[in-house]
Amino acid sequence: MNSNNPSNMNQSNSNKQNFLAIAVTVGVILLAVIGFLAYSNISKARQLEQTVTELNESEDLRKELETQYNTALADLEAQKTTNQELNAMIDQQKAELEQQKNRISELLRNKGKLDKARVEIENLKSQASAYLAQIDKLKAENQALAGENAQLSMAKDSLNSNLQRKTAENEALSSAKAQLVSEKDALVSKVNVASVIKMKQITAVGQKVKGSGKVKDENSAKGVDQIKVCFTTLDNAVAKPGVEKFFVRIINPLGETLAIEDMGSGMITNKKTGEEVRFTKVEELDFANEEAQSCIVWAPTNPSFMKGDYTVEVYNKGYLAGTSKLTLK
Secondary structure, three states: OOOOOHHHHHHHHHHHHHHHHHHHHHHHHHHHHHHHHHHHHHHHHHHHHHHHHHHHHHHHHHHHHHHHHHHHHHHHHHOOOOOHHHHHHHHHHHHHHHHHHHHHHHHHOOHHHHHHHHHHHHHHHHHHHHHHHHHHHHHHHHHHHHHHHHHHHHHHHHHHHHHHHHHHHHHHHHHHHHHHHHHHHHHHHHHHHHHOOOEEEEEEEEEEEOOOOOEEEOOOHHHOOEEEEEEEEOOOOOOOOEEEEEEEEEEOOOOOEOOOHHHOOEEEEOOOOOOEEEEOEEEEEEEOOOOOEEEEEEOOOOOOOOOEEEEEEEEEOOEEEEEEEEEEO
16 A cells, blocks of 8 residues: 555544544643642642641630639639638639630630630630629728728727716716715704704693683593693794794503594604604794794593593604603592
């Protein structure tokens, strides 16, 4: 066969062109495959790099969380004192921080929530600072209250001291007053005793009243209708001038006081003994600090006098001023 045959040459050229086209196509495909593989590897490398970066960031955030949390706990623990209320509040704050730390730890396990975890860590720092500020404020308030309590305690002690002093003064004044009252009463008693108008003379006689109204002295008990008592006072410069009352007491032989309420009898207190004594009759006398005389007559409606010795007592201002005797046969 002749190689220079045009048909053969055309066929050879066509084969070359076909080979070239196939080679080009295969080359393009190989380039595409190589490009895809290169892109895929680059993408995986970037993804791996991002994953490593996220893991590193997560680890850094976890360390920062631990540091901030432990620092906050140490700061809070350092604020404890002997104040039970304050210590309870600090323990509550520590518990709240622990809850917040646990929430952040959950966020750190999720790579997609690292930004939120970062924000929460900052919030934890802020919360810890707020707790410390709250504790400082409470301590300042407690210190101020302690100062006020100290002042109140000092004021209370001062008031108690003043009260004790005043009480002692009042007791001293009361004692002095009681002493003065006692002295005054003693002086008044002495003055009263000194002002008692004593008797110079007391006379008592039995009398019989005749039909004509005339009376005569009688010492026979059966014949006596009345008893007449006359007394003469001594002068007394201590006694104030004016009307003085003299209480006459007639005591029969049985020791009984002759007394009838409707005839002016009554009761007086013997200031020397404190006893209540019955008197027979009272006589008023206008006393002018000099000797004076007055008389009373005891004349019961149905007279019945017994034999024996009668005692007559005259009282002035509650004190016995004089006595006398009367004997009826």
